[in-house]
Each structure stands twice: as C-alpha cells, then as structure tokens.
Amino acid sequence: MRANNIHFLVVITALVFTGLLVSFILADAHIVSDLSELNDMLLILANSHHSRFMDQVMLHVGNFYFWVPFYCFLLLMALAYDKIRFMRILPFVIIYLSVQSIFLFTFNNFFKHLRPLYQQYLGLQLHISSAGKGAAYGCLPAASAAVGIALFFSLYFNQRYRLLKLILFSWAALILYSRVYNGLNYPDEIFFGALMGLTLSYMSFMAYKHYLNRYYAN
Template identity: 35%
Template sequence: MLETIRNIDREIFVYLNSHHTEFWDPIMVLVSERFFWVPAYLALTIYLIYTFGRRGYMKLLMAVLAVGAADFISSRFFKPGFARLRPCHDPELSEVINIVSGCGGKFGFISSHAATTFALATFMVLVLPPRYLWFKIILITWAAVISYSRVYLGVHYPGDILAGALLGITMAWLFEKLYQKILQRYAYFRR
C-alpha cells in the first residue's frame, strides 16, 4: 500500500514538474525565495499592530510561534526521521525532471515551505475578523502558490507539500487556541 502511494506521488510529481516554461522558471524561483517576501511580512506586521493594537502584538507573536514550530518540526523531526530523498536527489528521477535552480538539502519529507506558509496563512484566517474574507483568500492562495512552486522547481513531491500543509494548518490551529486562551485570561490584550 505504501509503495502504491509513493508511486502515485512520483507520477503526479513528474506530470506537474514537466509543465514548465522559460517564462515561469524565474518567477517560480522568486516565489519560492523566502527573502523575497520580507517586505510583505513587514507590511503585515505594521498593519496588525496599527489596526489591532495590543491584540495585534499578540496575533503577531502567536503567528511567529506557529511558523517557528512548523519549521522546527518539519526540519528537525520529519526530514531526518523519514529520510526521504528529494526528487532532485533521487537517481531514478534526477535525469528526467526539471530542476530549475538547485536542489536544497538531501531530504524533502515534509516541505518546510508548505508547513510555514500554511501555518501563517491559516493562523491569519483563524484570527482575522470575517470582514477580511478577501485577504484570507489571498493568504491561502499565496501559501498554495509557494507550495506548488516547490514541485515546479523539482525539489518536493506533492506528498511532501500535502504533509507540510497539514502540519502548518495544525500548528496554526493550536496557536490560535492558545491565542484565544490568552485573550480570555488577560484583559490587557483585549483592548
């Protein structure tokens, strides 16, 4: 059964990875680059603090903790624990796939990019008021595009992405619960 799942994951990966163009290659490299998003993170930070005051600081802290936990767990536990080669390091695949810009570390299960972006996006979806629906849609789309870019670039299987997204969503949910408990307990952050 596990072998069947791996084979399906490989087939989907090869199919998705084969659809690339010279136009999209540099765009996907940029989308996947963590430092490219620093201005957006700064803008989000300023907006949260300006709009929500003390609650904004707490939202920001919990978001950072959710992202940090997702990154730590994916990098320190899953990748070395499962030791699944990235597709670009797999000798059976490395000759037939498109590796656009380097390969990264040896192991790929689970995707830290998917875990961290879905942790941030999901946490914001959970803590922002309903009137921010348009922004919530943008955040989930952003996380999905970054996650897809990892398959496009040849460094993760779709299963790596799915598992990373699930980890990120789980961390977001846990830290949102902690955020709500802090708001209930400390009136200071409700202002």
C-alpha cells in the first residue's frame, strides 16, 4: 500500500474515532456540564488578562488586512522555494480554503448560537475589548483556516525553512487566541475549528501529492 493511501486511512480513522468520542461525551449530561464549566472558565481566564495595550494588539491581530504583508512574504517564500511546484500547489491551496469556507458556512448556519459577549450569564464577567462585540450569533471562527494554512505550507516546505514553520504556527495560534481574548468565541469552538482546518488542510495536501505522483512521477 502506498504511503499516501496509508496517510489517508490514518486521517479517516482519526476522524471516525474523534466522532465516536465526541458522541460519547455529548451523550453524558455530567460530562457536558463539566466541559461547559471548563469552557467558560478558560474563556474568562483568557479575557481577564487585558490591558489597553493588549486590546490594541489583539485588535490588529484579528484584522485580516493587518497580515497582508505577511501573506505576501509567505507567497514569495513559496515561490523562492520552487516556482514550478508553487504553481502546481496553488490550486490545492485555493481548494482547501474553498472547502473550509463551505464547511464553516454550513456549521455556522446549522449550529449558530449567541456568542459569549451576548450571553447574559457571561456578559457582565467579560471585558469588551477594542475589537467590539462582533456579530451576535456564530459558531466556528473563519480564523481557524489559519492553522490549516500553517500546516499546508509546513508540509510543502518539507525539511526546509524550519524557522518559518515555527512562525507560521505561532501566527495561527496568535490569531485563534485573539478570538478568545476578545470574547468572540469559546475555547471549544477554537479547538474544533482548528481540528477542522488541520484535517481539511492535510487532506488537500495529500490530494496534491497524489496529483504529483500521478502526473509528474517521472
């Protein structure tokens, strides 16, 4: 069996077991209650460590346009690594982002709920940062795509640019943390959003590898 097929089976198996585990947890009311309390506690903890300076930092961290120079730098590094491979991988990056957007749109429409800052039992305990309260309803954050981008390009760069890989995952973690700091998402939403991003990103990269092996093996 080829390595790509093995990787794909590992991902599918992991998803199945994750689904079973989540179903088991949700079936137990006591576990759900404990997890909900832990969720609120972690949210309040992250949100409570605020200051005017950090509010401004997290406001910019969560702004897509603030990172445009970083995105350009990442694209230039990918081009410098291998121009031909970059042109071949670019469609798969677009596919990943498109599929991620579709999944997020679906989840956020079917499972949307009041965000933390709009919850009566939490609203008075949370600090409203410079980012404001945001939309009243939501679920998984669009920012979860960042961790998928970090994984995708880390796999693409293979054994090179180790410092850049560290920067990529630190960047993704900072963006996701800003969502909790600003009280826009619960920690569990960040976790499941990141898990979705990692899974879809890995599967997209495996599709890219399969494409290379099939059409450019020689």
